[in-house]
Amino acid sequence: MATIQEVAKYAGVSVATVSRVINTPDKVKKQTLFKVQNAIRELNYEPSVLGRSLRTSRSGLLLVLLPSVSNPFYAQIINGIQDKAIASGYNILLCETDSDPDREVIFFNMIKNKLADGIISMDPTVNKESLIELSNKYPIVQCSEYAKDNTLSYVTIDSKRAAYQAVKHLIKLGHKKIGLINFDKKFLYASERYSGYEKALKEFDLKVKDEWIYNTKYLNFESGQQAMRVLLNQTDRPTAVFAVSDVLAVGALKELHINQLKVPEEMALFGFDNIEISNVVYPPLTTVAQPMYDLGAISAQMLMSKIKGEEVESRVLDHQLIIRETT
Amino acid sequence: MATIQEVAKYAGVSVATVSRVINTPDKVKKQTLFKVQNAIRELNYEPSVLGRSLRTSRSGLLLVLLPSVSNPFYAQIINGIQDKAIASGYNILLCETDSDPDREVIFFNMIKNKLADGIISMDPTVNKESLIELSNKYPIVQCSEYAKDNTLSYVTIDSKRAAYQAVKHLIKLGHKKIGLINFDKKFLYASERYSGYEKALKEFDLKVKDEWIYNTKYLNFESGQQAMRVLLNQTDRPTAVFAVSDVLAVGALKELHINQLKVPEEMALFGFDNIEISNVVYPPLTTVAQPMYDLGAISAQMLMSKIKGEEVESRVLDHQLIIRETT
DNA sequence: TTATCAAAAGTAATCGATTACATTTTTTTG
DNA sequence: CAAAAAAATGTAATCGATTACTTTTGATAA
Numbered sequence: 001m002a003t004i005q006e007v008a009k010y011a012g013v014s015v016a017t018v019s020r021v022i023n024t025p026d027k028v029k030k031q032t033l034f035k036v037q038n039a040i041r042e043l044n045y046e047p048s049v050l051g052r053s054l055r056t057s058r059s060g061l062l063l064v065l066l067p068s069v070s071n072p073f074y075a076q077i078i079n080g081i082q083d084k085a086i087a088s089g090y091n092i093l094l095c096e097t098d099s100d101p102d103r104e105v106i107f108f109n110m111i112k113n114k115l116a117d118g119i120i121s122m123d124p125t126v127n128k129e130s131l132i133e134l135s136n137k138y139p140i141v142q143c144s145e146y147a148k149d150n151t152l153s154y155v156t157i158d159s160k161r162a163a164y165q166a167v168k169h170l171i172k173l174g175h176k177k178i179g180l181i182n183f184d185k186k187f188l189y190a191s192e193r194y195s196g197y198e199k200a201l202k203e204f205d206l207k208v209k210d211e212w213i214y215n216t217k218y219l220n221f222e223s224g225q226q227a228m229r230v231l232l233n234q235t236d237r238p239t240a241v242f243a244v245s246d247v248l249a250v251g252a253l254k255e256l257h258i259n260q261l262k263v264p265e266e267m268a269l270f271g272f273d274n275i276e277i278s279n280v281v282y283p284p285l286t287t288v289a290q291p292m293y294d295l296g297a298i299s300a301q302m303l304m305s306k307i308k309g310e311e312v313e314s315r316v317l318d319h320q321l322i323i324r325e326t327t
Numbered sequence: 328m329a330t331i332q333e334v335a336k337y338a339g340v341s342v343a344t345v346s347r348v349i350n351t352p353d354k355v356k357k358q359t360l361f362k363v364q365n366a367i368r369e370l371n372y373e374p375s376v377l378g379r380s381l382r383t384s385r386s387g388l389l390l391v392l393l394p395s396v397s398n399p400f401y402a403q404i405i406n407g408i409q410d411k412a413i414a415s416g417y418n419i420l421l422c423e424t425d426s427d428p429d430r431e432v433i434f435f436n437m438i439k440n441k442l443a444d445g446i447i448s449m450d451p452t453v454n455k456e457s458l459i460e461l462s463n464k465y466p467i468v469q470c471s472e473y474a475k476d477n478t479l480s481y482v483t484i485d486s487k488r489a490a491y492q493a494v495k496h497l498i499k500l501g502h503k504k505i506g507l508i509n510f511d512k513k514f515l516y517a518s519e520r521y522s523g524y525e526k527a528l529k530e531f532d533l534k535v536k537d538e539w540i541y542n543t544k545y546l547n548f549e550s551g552q553q554a555m556r557v558l559l560n561q562t563d564r565p566t567a568v569f570a571v572s573d574v575l576a577v578g579a580l581k582e583l584h585i586n587q588l589k590v591p592e593e594m595a596l597f598g599f600d601n602i603e604i605s606n607v608v609y610p611p612l613t614t615v616a617q618p619m620y621d622l623g624a625i626s627a628q629m630l631m632s633k634i635k636g637e638e639v640e641s642r643v644l645d646h647q648l649i650i651r652e653t654t
Numbered sequence: 655t656t657a658t659c660a661a662a663a664g665t666a667a668t669c670g671a672t673t674a675c676a677t678t679t680t681t682t683t684g
Numbered sequence: 685c686a687a688a689a690a691a692a693t694g695t696a697a698t699c700g701a702t703t704a705c706t707t708t709t710g711a712t713a714a
Contacts, residue, residue, distance in 0.1 A: 001439050003670055014694045019672055029680095029692060049440040051670030054377045054699045069405055069421065070603075075397035082423060091433055094396065094421035096409060106418055112328045113376040114699095115442070221607045250607055257609045276397075280548045280577055282584045282609055330700055341664045346702055356662060378700030381669045441669095 002043035004051075011039035022047060057114045062092045062303065063107055065121040067099040071219055071247060072275045073292065074122065077143060080296025081120060088304050090117070099186075101126050111138045118303045121145070124187045139306035143299040144290075145188055146314075153306065154314045155299045159189045162288045162319045163196025163242070166270045170240045171204050173327060175268060179212040179238035181227040181248045183219055190215075193244040193272065212238050216248060224251025232259060240268035240327070246278040246287055253281055253326070269326040283325035291317050329370035331378075338366035349374060384441045389419045389630065390434055392448040394426040398546055398574060399602040400619065401449065404470060407623025408447060415631050417444070426513075428453045438465045445630045448472070451514045466633035470626040471617075472515055473641075480633065481641045482626045486516045489615045489646045490523025490569070493597045497567045498531050500654060502595060506539040506565035508554040508575045510546055517542075520571040520599065539565050543575060551578025559586060567595035567654070573605040573614055580608055580653070596653040610652035618644050 008015040013036060020028050021036040028036070039045075053059040062085050066074045078094065085092050093116070095107045104123060110116045111134075118139035125131055125147035134140060135152050146154035170178050180197050183190045194213075201208050214230055216223035224243060231238060232255065243249035249271030253263065261267050263283055271278055274289035294317055302312045335342045340363060347355050348363040355363070366372075380386045389412050393401045405421065412419050420443070424430045431450060437443045438461075445466035452458055452474035461467060462479050473481035497505050507524050510517045521540075528535050541557055543550035551570060558565060559582065570576035576598030580590065588594050590610055598605055601616035621644055629639045 004672095005670080015671080016673075016695080017693060020693085023672080027692075032692080046436055046439065048670050049437070049442055050377060050381045051699090052672075054381055054670080054701090055672045057699085068402075069396055070399060070402035072397060072399065075395075078396055078423065086430075091430075092423075094423065096405065096419075096421065103413075103418075109373055110376070112373065115376055221603055225607075250604075254607045254609070276548055277577075277604060280552075280581045281607075282581070331702095332700080342701080343665080343703075344663060347663085350702080354662075359662080375700050378669090379702075381671090381700075382702045384669085 001048070002045040004045070004047065007036065007039045007043055007045050010043060011036045053114050059115055059117055060090055061116045062090050062300070063095055063110060063116045063119045064092050065095050065097055065104065065107055065119060065123050067097055067123055068219070069094065069096050071245075072277060073245070073247070073273045073290075076275075076292035077122070077296035077299075080293040080298075081143075081300040082296075084297045084300035084304070090304065097123050099124055099126075108134060111140075118307050120299045120303055126186070139303055141299050141303040141306065141312075143295055147188070152314075153302060153312055155295055155302060155317065156315075157290055157295075157317050157319045159192035160196040160199070162272070162321075163193035163244070164200045165196075165321060166272070166288055167197050167200035167242050168203075169321060169323070170242065170268060170270060170327060171200060171206070173240075173268065175238075175240040176206055177212070177236070177238040177240070178206070179231045179241040180214070181224060181231070181241060181243040181252060182213065182215045183244055183248070184215065184217065190244055197242060211236075219245060219247055221247060221251035221254065224248030224253075225255045226251075228252035228255035232261075238267075240264075240270070242270045242272075244272050246271040246273040246275045246285060249285055249287070249326075250277060250281055253285065263326050271326075274322055278322075279324070286324045286327040287322050289320040289322045291319070328375070329372040331372070331374065334363065334366045334370055334372050337370055338363045380441050386442055386444055387417055388443045389417050389627070390422055390437060390443045390446045391419050392422050392424055392431065392434055392446060392450050394424055394450055395546070396421065396423050398572075399604060400572070400574075400600045400617075403602075403619035404449070404623035404626075407620040407625075408470075408627040409623075411624045411627035411631070417631065424450055426451055426453075435461060438467075445634050447626045447630055453513070466630055468626050468630040468633065468639075470622055474515070479641075480629055480639050482622055482629060482644065483642075484617055484622075484644050484646045486519035487523040487526070489599070489648075490520035490571070491527045492523075492648060493599070493615055494524050494527035494569050495530075496648060496650070497569065497595060497597060497654060498527060498533070500567075500595065502565075502567040503533055504539065504563070504565040504567070505533070506558045506568040507541070508551060508558070508568060508570040508579060509540065509542045510571055510575070511542065511544065517571055524569060538563075546572060546574055548574060548578035548581065551575030552582045553578075555579035555582035559588075565594075567591075567597070569597045569599075571599050573598040573600040573602045573612060576612055576614070576653075577604060577608055580612065591652070591654050598653075601649055605649075606651070613651045613654040614649050616647040616649045618646070 004015050004018050008018045018036055097103045120141050120143050122143050122145055124145050128147045142154035144156055146156050185191045214227040216227055256263055271285045271287035274287045278285040278287045305312050331342050331345050335345045345363055422434045447468050447470050449470050449472055451472050455474045469481040471483055473483050512518045541554040543554050583590055598612045598614035601614045605612040605614050632639050
């Protein structure tokens with residue numbers, strides 16, 4: 001790669017002039033402009049992001065932290081982020097953290113080092129204090145997962161209410177024995193969806209039986225399947241199950257197929273997220289639709305506002321129950 | 328963030344000494360070492376990646392270019408890459424390109440600018456010449472998708488042979504009318520799998536009917552479903568379909584459910600990739616297993632060897648037919 | 655005590671850009 | 685046409701690190 005000095009030499013001007021041609025072309029005489037642009041073309045020059053951002057503290061890069069790329073839930077959020085970011089001249093870099101705080105630190109350092117201009121985090125909040133501290137100095141927006149604090153910005157949905165509505169829907173259908181397939185409670189959504197589940201049951205005087213609740217360790221089909229297997233093995237088994245994620249629900253559905261149970265007649269199933277696959281499995285899964293694209297798009301816009309130094313307000317977006325054929 | 332100068336001042340030494348404490352601690356006197364380390368701790372100092380890589384041309388970052396994060400196929404490859412990269416002190420950044428050459432250029436520039444040390448590309452090769460040129464200057468490894476050239480490195484499978492075997496399997500089961508759901512031919516795997524399909528049919532004197540071949544525009548469930556819809560609408564419809572990707576196959580399977588066709592009795596279906604979901608749908612999908620984790624892991628190791636300046640040799644890994652219940 | 659030499663620390667150039675300020679060139683104006 | 689003002693360009697400091705080279709310190713030996 002040619003450097004700015006080489007271009008300057010080739011064009012017979014100073015580096016400052018070359019820099020001006022790139023950043024403020026109207027400040028240089030047409031004749032010079034042409035000469036320099038020609039040199040740039042000839043030498044195939046591209047400004048070094050490294051040199052530039054060392055000086056300007058601007059990289060044009062946004063970091064997106066996510067626990068795992070394998071969950072299709074994130075794919076659509078990323079689309080939303082990407083569209084808005086690109087439209088504003090930013091590029092995004094996806095950082096898979098496996099929800100490991102050590103790995104997260106590496107990416108946090110990228111923003112401290114000005115390698116990135118802002119962060120959208122979908123990671124669970126392990127250490128609220130350090131997140132607040134970081135957020136005071138650098139533009140950070142939480143998406144989907146969040147820690148509530150008036151200095152922290154987030155875009156999310158009301159998980160508790162959504163879960164409450166889902167379980168209430170099952171109750172209205174006549175179910176009295178409702179199981180729960182949940183995920184690691186370090187994720188806020190997991191504990192909130194639990195609360196919603198609990199609230200609905202209590203409201204209708206149904207008991208919350210520990211045996212009907214299974215917390216998975218991983219978020220994949222396999223875990224959902226295993227959870228359903230455990231639930232089915234009870235002597236007094238539930239007649240309906242609410243899974244806090246479609247991925248788990250789809251796994252659970254597979255176990256129902258294996259056991260040749262009719263869905264929803266012998267076992268009803270309610271998922272969460274409305275990922276693409278929920279409508280492809282058979283029978284199509286009843287679920288809670290999160291506005292994933294908007295979650296991403298709004299996070300991105302919020303982040304870019306923050307980068308500009310504007311004040312932003314956290315948002316709780318609407319969800320929607322999608323009643324299909326598993327209930 | 329504190330800078331190296333601040334640490335130097337605080338510790339009462341020169342910046343060079345601070346740098347030595349970080350990079351070659353055995354070259355500084357114990358007493359000084361302690362003093363500086365203390366200053367580093369007190370000021371919470373972390374070296375700036377920006378300043379450092381401007382000087383050393385080393386960032387510790389690997390770029391992974393992929394067309395789209397929503398295809399679960401990539402998720403497992405990424406796991407393989409990530410494990411090996413982390414083990415060697417590298418971090419990876421995922422770059423979604425939407426197979427758009429303009430977007431790709433942005434990420435290629437990151438390596439030219441020394442923001443990254445190497446690239447693993449899973450993008451289709453749009454411009455072979457410029458890829459070769461880039462690859463001569465910078466460490467680049469192609470994974471899964473590739474352009475064949477002795478200066479370019481790749482890790483992949485033999486798509487043509489795999490497709491050939493899959494279709495042959497269908498033929499052995501007695502199928503004479505075999506359809507193909509393919510993807511955009513700009514992807515090498517799409518055209519190779521087509522060749523394999525063609526070869527198998529010709530070998531058994533079966534005709535290749537254009538009406539039985541559908542090329543989808545996108546790689547998602549919806550497209551697979553639509554493809555199957557078109558195939559089913561023929562007066563003389565195929566009795567078996569080979570889809571070049573599980574994502575398409577799963578979409579196709581949904582259409583079969585809608586039309587209440589028995590699988591595999593009334594329509595057999597063969598997928599490709601063995602992504603997690605292929606074993607979760609009902610009935611479980613017969614497919615070709617790619618060694619995705621290994622594809623990623625080997626690509627990463629190959630890339631890191633290249634970065635060290637070592638010679639590497641391209642690899643073609645083994646695939647495997649996974650016969651489940653849709654054939 | 656002093657010469658010799660290794661170890662430790664410092665000085666300053668460098669990577670590739672941007673930009674405040676200084677200087678030169680061009681245009682405007684009385 | 686000279687002076688003033690505006691426009692164009694150049695000079696050099698700067699961002700935050702590394703490192704070749706130089707200088708200082710201190711240990712060892714004669």
